[in-house]
Amino acid sequence: MPNFRKYSYSQDAMVVINFDDQLQPDTFEFTFHRLVDGHIDLSPF
Template identity: 85%
Template sequence: MPNFRKYNYSQDAMIVVNFEDQLQPGTFEFTLHRLIDGHIDLSPFYDKYSNDQGGRAAYDPAILLKIILFAYAKGITSSREIQWQCENSIIFKALSCDAVPHFSSIASFVSGYPDAIESVFEQVLLVCDQ
């Protein structure tokens, strides 16, 4: 009988991952990451935050925008599914720096900032025209 190496799918493994290395040049996620970090003014999102004197730290709008826009581009519109992707997909983990926003935080962000999100799209069009 052949002698094969044993394997076990239920084992845990610790893997070192550099999130920025997962965002490869030439991909949509790389472009989205660079665009939001380097070219988009996110100040329209800051007005509603009032936790500078105390309270729990909020998710950075850049992180939320990256995962939401990436999800929407992939046809994922459910906030629960976006949360699941942040828990399980390496690209979502890379875009969010391993943050896993609760689905209610994702939904609140989308519904709470329609004008600010619209301004992101307007800025993207301006960047693309340059």
């Protein structure tokens, strides 16, 4: 049986990450995000 640490609600475990700030210009990920977000119609999904 696994041995887990006890959880405390007062601990700061959540880190807020804004993925738009993580995308660097001139990378594949940036280009792909712009293509999907702005040029492809995703309404059928």
